[in-house]
Amino acid sequence: MSTALVGLPFLKGHGTENDFVILPDPLGDLSLSPAVVARLCDRRAGVGGDGLLRVVRCDALSEGRALADRATWFMDYRNADGSVAEMCGNGVRVFARYLWHAGLTDDTEIAVGTRAGVRTARLSADDGVTVGMGRAELPSGPGATAAVTVGERTWPALHVDMGNPHAVAFVEDLGHAGALLDAPGVAPAAAYPHGTNVEFVVDRGPAHVALRVHERGSGETRSCGTGACAVMVAAARRDGHDPVADGRAVTYTVDVPGGRLLITERADGMVEMTGPAVIVAEGVIDRAWLDPAELGR
């Protein structure tokens, strides 16, 4: 039976419980409005997810074309509210796992195009995936630090860019961030003209931290891969490590509510993240609920 008759194929996957709706769209036929993405990510009335990964060929998308000589596939990432983001670290691991699962590659080292550039994922025999996340940028000057507020409490935060923006605040107790139902206040707003993800961090031991995160466009989630990398770099600098200056890599364990990530900043400044990526289910979206014609198909 043709796809047009039965509806829209999708999969569901997660990485440390950061979960995604995966929409295969190799030729870039789908036109995804923010409202449709939000419907798909809705946990009660839709499939449910912290975000959506559209799987599209780099050469089929204007945003991907410049990367097509280095990557075949582009991760078109959307937050649960339908907004577009530059990068998603857990998403890249799940995306690479999907390409393998679907037989779209037989290579265990997979280049993935993203809005933040090409990221390379290495699959291991278990569900682990290691991703080269690029270099962390720590802006200097007025945008370097911010203040993050939840309720009555305010903490200083470090601005770390991992292709997408992060405000990293070290706190005494992760519970102090409260229920995190709303986005934390971040000041000055000019430090983050496009909004930001906010991480709250505590120490667990030497080179071992734990975080909670409020994601731009998705709310509190069980994990954020780019956020964990931003936290690792902020913690390393706080602890006096600068791998490029020291000529020595440093590795941290970063616990998230949904599991554990291992993050290394290498002597060349590149950040590598290792964690699980799991394909959970696959199915077809009923055309009575969402007609592929609503997506231009």
Ligand SMILES: N[C@@H](CCC[C@H](N)C(=O)O)C(=O)O
């Ligand atoms: N969960 C992601 C980050 C997704 C994008 C983020 N919400 C943003 O708007 O920048 C990750 O694992 O990195």
